[in-house]
Amino acid sequence: xxxxxxxxxxxxxxxxxxxxxxxxxxxxxxxxxxxxxxxxxxxxxxxxxxxxxxxxxxxxxxxxxxxxxxxxxxxxxxxxxxxxxxxxxxxxxxxxxxxxxxxxxxxxxxxxxxxxxxxxxxxxxxxxxxxxxxxxxxxxxxxxxxxxxxxxxxxxxxxxxxxxxxxxxxxxxxxxxxxxxxxxxxxxxxxxxxxxxxxxxxxxxxxxxxxxxxxxxxxxxxxxxxxxxxxxxxxxxxxxxxxxxxxxxxxxxxxxxxxxxxxxxxxxxxxxxxxxxxxxxxxxxxxxxxxxxxxxxxxxxxxxxxxxxxxxxxxxxxxxxxxxxxxxxxxxxxxxxxxxxxxxxxxxxxxxxxx
Amino acid sequence: xxxxxxxxxxxxxxxxxxxxxxxxxxxxxxxxxxxxxxxxxxxxxxxxxxxxxxxxxxxxxxxxxxxxxxxxxxxxxxxxxxxxxxxxxxxxxxxxxxxxxxxxxxxxxxxxxxxxxxxxxxxxxxxxxxxxxxxxxxxxxxxxxxxxxxxxxxxxxxxxxxxxxxxxxxxxxxxxxxxxxxxxxxxxxxxxxxxxxxxxxxxxxxxxxxxxxxxxxxxxxxxxxxxxxxxxxxxxxxxxxxxxxxxxxxxxxxxxxxxxxxxxxx
Numbered sequence: 001x002x003x004x005x006x007x008x009x010x011x012x013x014x015x016x017x018x019x020x021x022x023x024x025x026x027x028x029x030x031x032x033x034x035x036x037x038x039x040x041x042x043x044x045x046x047x048x049x050x051x052x053x054x055x056x057x058x059x060x061x062x063x064x065x066x067x068x069x070x071x072x073x074x075x076x077x078x079x080x081x082x083x084x085x086x087x088x089x090x091x092x093x094x095x096x097x098x099x100x101x102x103x104x105x106x107x108x109x110x111x112x113x114x115x116x117x118x119x120x121x122x123x124x125x126x127x128x129x130x131x132x133x134x135x136x137x138x139x140x141x142x143x144x145x146x147x148x149x150x151x152x153x154x155x156x157x158x159x160x161x162x163x164x165x166x167x168x169x170x171x172x173x174x175x176x177x178x179x180x181x182x183x184x185x186x187x188x189x190x191x192x193x194x195x196x197x198x199x200x201x202x203x204x205x206x207x208x209x210x211x212x213x214x215x216x217x218x219x220x221x222x223x224x225x226x227x228x229x230x231x232x233x234x235x236x237x238x239x240x241x242x243x244x245x246x247x248x249x250x251x252x253x254x255x256x257x258x259x260x261x262x263x264x265x266x267x268x269x270x271x272x273x274x275x276x277x278x279x280x281x282x283x284x285x286x287x288x289x290x291x292x293x294x295x296x297x298x299x300x301x302x303x304x305x306x307x308x309x310x311x312x313x314x315x316x317x318x319x320x321x322x323x324x325x326x327x328x329x330x331x332x333x334x335x336x337x338x339x340x341x342x343x344x345x346x347x348x349x350x351x352x353x354x355x
Numbered sequence: 356x357x358x359x360x361x362x363x364x365x366x367x368x369x370x371x372x373x374x375x376x377x378x379x380x381x382x383x384x385x386x387x388x389x390x391x392x393x394x395x396x397x398x399x400x401x402x403x404x405x406x407x408x409x410x411x412x413x414x415x416x417x418x419x420x421x422x423x424x425x426x427x428x429x430x431x432x433x434x435x436x437x438x439x440x441x442x443x444x445x446x447x448x449x450x451x452x453x454x455x456x457x458x459x460x461x462x463x464x465x466x467x468x469x470x471x472x473x474x475x476x477x478x479x480x481x482x483x484x485x486x487x488x489x490x491x492x493x494x495x496x497x498x499x500x501x502x503x504x505x506x507x508x509x510x511x512x513x514x515x516x517x518x519x520x521x522x523x524x525x526x527x528x529x530x531x532x533x534x535x536x537x538x539x540x541x542x543x544x545x546x547x548x549x550x551x552x553x554x555x556x557x558x559x560x561x562x563x564x565x566x567x568x569x570x571x572x573x574x575x576x577x578x579x580x581x582x583x584x585x586x587x588x589x590x591x592x593x594x595x596x597x598x599x600x601x602x603x604x605x606x607x608x609x610x611x612x613x614x615x616x617x618x619x620x621x
Contacts, residue, residue, distance in 0.1 A: 003489050198482050205481030205488065206467070206474040213457045213468040220455035223417065224469040225443035225535045280459075328459070 010334040017333055018193055022186055029185030036178040041297050042185060043253045046192040047246045048289035052273040053199050053282050054242030059271070060279035061203055062235040063215025064127065065135040068142025070266035072240040074259060075118055076111035076247025078149055081175075081257050083107050100180075101187070108191070108248040115244025118145070119237030127232045142267050150259045175255035188249060195242055200282055202238065211235045276317060278324025283331040288324075368431065369394050370571050371447070371539055375425035376415055377595075385411045386595045389425070391573075393539065396565060398572045400586035402579075402606075404615055408595040409575045410452060413541050416573075417449050418442040429539070444472065448537035450528045452544045452575075458517040462508055462527055465516050466499040469534035473498075499534065505567070506530045506560060522553035526560060533564060540564075542574045546581050554581060561585060583607065591615065 051069060058066045084107050088094045093103040122141045129137055176184060202208050210231045213221040222228050251257060273292050277284025299306040373391040386408045393399050401409050414420045416427065418439040426435045429445055457465050473495055480488045503509045506526040511519060516527060525545055532540055546554045558581065565572065576582045582589065583603045591599040591606060593615040599606055606612055
């Protein structure tokens with residue numbers, strides 16, 4: 001490896017930090033310290049993080065307004081659930097423990113691939129359009145996916161089950177029970193970290209640069225030799241792939257699947273996270289995903305006022321911070337630590353003065 | 356079309372050969388029977404009054420529009436109907452009349468985008484940052500910085516492109532075009548909106564890159580003194596038709612050109 005020295009140091013530090021975090025989550029998860037409620041929020045937050053960061057790739061970095069992200073999640077969820085169900089019925093890796101983990105991983109990979117494939121299929125016609133038109137057509141594709149899955153007899157509108165549609169039977173598929181969900185916390189966290197890391201390395205490569213250049217000026221991008229159609233579809237499909245992974249986790253999170261959970265409102269919900277966190281900031285998407293998921297759950301008891309509070313927060317946000325919470329800022333562990341050390345003291349003061 | 360072929364036979368193979376190129380938008384003939392040959396390391400000026408069709412010629416040559424008549428060859432390859440990025444990869448790059456930079460990216464990144472084909476790593480290497488990724492990134496970053504140095508932008512490498520002063524934005528646009536590794540550079544009014552000092556700097560710049568990279572340039576410009584100073588050959592178009600061609604001296608005394616610019620006497 002020819003990694004530059006300072007980056008080597010930084011990535012080692014990041015690795016250690018992530019390892020500590022994952023270790024803590026694993027320990028807490030296996031000890032079943034948290035109530036199933038908290039575990040549920042944790043899973044939903046992780047799903048939110050993967051969905052928001054991947055949607056940010058299309059909306060924030062590629063600069064294309066896509067509103068059908070939940071459609072790809074739906075593909076992932078149903079692929080995972082059905083595949084897992086089929087495997088259990090066929091008695092392939094049907095056991096608990098390690099077998100279950102392997103089954104889950106296979107389901108995740110299959111979901112990612114299928115969602116990515118659909119991303120390409122949807123992306124090729126849709127990305128010829130721009131702005132509002134693209135938003136409308138992606139919204140349309142999201143709904144098409146939902147309605148088609150709803151129409152499949154063995155997937156069903158009322159849930160996923162054997163023959164007809166009994167949600168209970170789905171438990172033999174991928175739906176994890178509370179104890180398993182708690183045990184799997186570390187795995188979900190690891191998956192989320194991996195997804196975010198891969199999205200980050202994608203953005204910081206030649207592919208990411210090509211994609212950001214399309215956002216900044218598509219004509220100039222083509223005039224610099226970038227095949228804009230190719231990179232647009234690539235970015236879109238890449239983003240869809242992660243939605244598939246998130247869908248896979250979603251399928252494991254609930255004991256029954258319903259297409260209604262991942263309709264248009266879900267797409268808007270994830271879109272809001274991206275806007276809220278800042279288009280073009282992965283850090284922002286993560287913070288917004290955790291924040292909004294928690295807020296959503298916390299406000300569930302005031303169900304009537306939930307959307308009201310939500311809307312007011314958004315309106316205020318758009319007035320006072322139109323670029324989102326983070327703008328395009330990215331958190332860096334090494335820089336933050338550096339600031340706390342002696343050298344950073346002066347810098348910090350400077351910032352305080354500016355503020 | 357026979358005429359065009361005959362013209363080229365008495366010269367060594369030109370870098371670009373445009374014969375009878377034309378485009379019609381609905382009923383409007385924007386460019387008509389446009390002929391052009393540029394040899395290696397030549398600098399040709401394309402002038403004409405506003406709305407004469409100069410930028411349309413650029414758009415035709417870079418694949419933004421598909422010509423409705425005629426064809427053009429670059430390095431012996433027929434270019435009609437090629438997409439913009441394919442044209443760029445064949446070796447024709449351009450700048451824009453109203454600067455088009457990647458505004459939110461840094462100066463260095465702007466250049467790196469244009470160098471995309473020179474990065475040798477694939478998606479897998481990029482995602483998992485293999486040795487090849489670091490190697491290729493380091494190698495091309497050094498090249499990009501070298502290029503910025505020619506334009507005296509090396510200190511601004513980490514600036515957001517938008518924040519550069521106007522003259523430097525122009526330079527960066529040219530640097531970006533150069534980074535594609537092209538052989539023919541199309542400059543669309545590079546001196547527009549520049550003060551005399553900046554124009555002089557730009558002139559120097561054009562001279563240096565011509566020598567150093569051995570490229571040919573086709574230049575649209577309104578600043579006559581600049582055109583007369585650096586162009587070896589000038590083509591004048593008006594209403595989409597070529598009205599004169601020749602050396603700067605010939606052009607400046609051509610009655611047709613004077614009429615096009617100043618209006619005819621009654």
